[in-house]
Every structure is written in C-alpha cells, then in structure tokens.
Amino acid sequence: QQQVKQSPQSLIVQKGGISIINCAYENTAFDYFPWYQQFPGKGPALLIAIRPDVSEKKEGRFTISFNKSAKQFSLHIMDSQPGDSATYFCAAIKAAGNKLTFGGGTRVLVKP
C-alpha cells in the first residue's frame, strides 16, 4: 500500500503554542519522510525531512518524531507564530524512486 494518512485536517493554535501533526504510513519500503509547508497560491516547500533510522530531528522550531515500529511520524511546531499559518503535508519517498506520496494535509491557523 502506498497511502500516507495525516491528521488532523485542521488545527488552530494560539501564538506561542505547540502545533502537532501526525502521519502514518503502510509501505515499509519508504526511505525518507519529508514535511512540506504550503502557503496559498504557492507550491509545497520542503520544511524538514527524516530517515527511518533516526527517531527525532530538530531544525529550529520544527521537530520530527519518528516511530518506526508503529509506522508513524509527527511534526511539532514549537512556539507557533502567525507566519506559520499554512497547510502542512507529510510525505514519503523511496530511495530508489521518484514519486512523493503525500498525506492529506493539515491546515494550521496560528492566532495572535
């Protein structure tokens, strides 16, 4: 199976709060798990990515947690800012492949 399931569909968080988005995958052949940020009218832009041999990766206020046995990974946005308001997509790709398989997306709104 190639599906990547993402939740929640939408999220409202106060400025300074933590946004948490979860994804689950089925295909154990995936090798990289990126997160993309998309603003209205723009294409997805890579935010952060992780490989399954790593349990956590942090870049600035963004952290990916990865649970290989559960086939789940999540994005945490710490100290959320109004500028973080966007749609976030998790995705997965095989090292020998070309195709990104996207989750359904989470629309995040950070209230000032």
Add this chain to the structure above:
Amino acid sequence: EPEVTQTPSHQVTQMGQEVILRCVPISNHLYFYWYRQILGQKVEFLVSFYNNEISEKSEIFDDQFSVERPDGSNFTLKIRSTKLEDSAMYFCASSERQGVVGGYTFGSGTRLTVV
C-alpha cells in the same frame, strides 16, 4: 535560490479543448515531475520524466495526458480534450537525483479551470 518556473499561473479553458502547461525546471536537475492538487485535497503524483522518457506514471495519467521536453529548458504537460474534473492546481517539480528530498523543488503551480 534556484526556482522552478511555471506558466501560466492561471488558465481557463473550455471543456474539450487542449491545454499545455509549461515549466522551466532548475537547470542542473535531471528528473522532472508533474503533480496535481484538486482544490482542498492532497497533492497527487502524475508522472516522472528522466532521460527523455517517462519513468513512472500514476493511474491518473491516462491517454489524455502527455509530457514532453521540447528543448533543453522546458518541460510541458499537455492535456487533450479537457474535462471539468481536470480543474486543479498543477505543480511541476524537478530534482537533481532520485529518491532524495533535498533539492526536490516545486514550482508555484498553474491553476487550471475547465468551464
């Protein structure tokens, strides 16, 4: 920072007409892709292209669709006989290598509206 450029940004077409969406990938990239995003839904893979041929395509990419790299810089998606359900954002992407996400860059998209 290098960009993937797509034109036009918005195209309106009559049902049954042919459209060509254009993309200029990043110059040193070798792999090219088209994705589609129906309003409010997830981004879906259409096709990947390498060495002047299709390397992978999805079920969505049927005989109505074709891709071409007519010269050294452009990469096009042609949709023959458009249908109402083809209305979507179409994103072009390119990457230097396969299987890695660093450098896998998307354009800003073409919004196709079929009326």
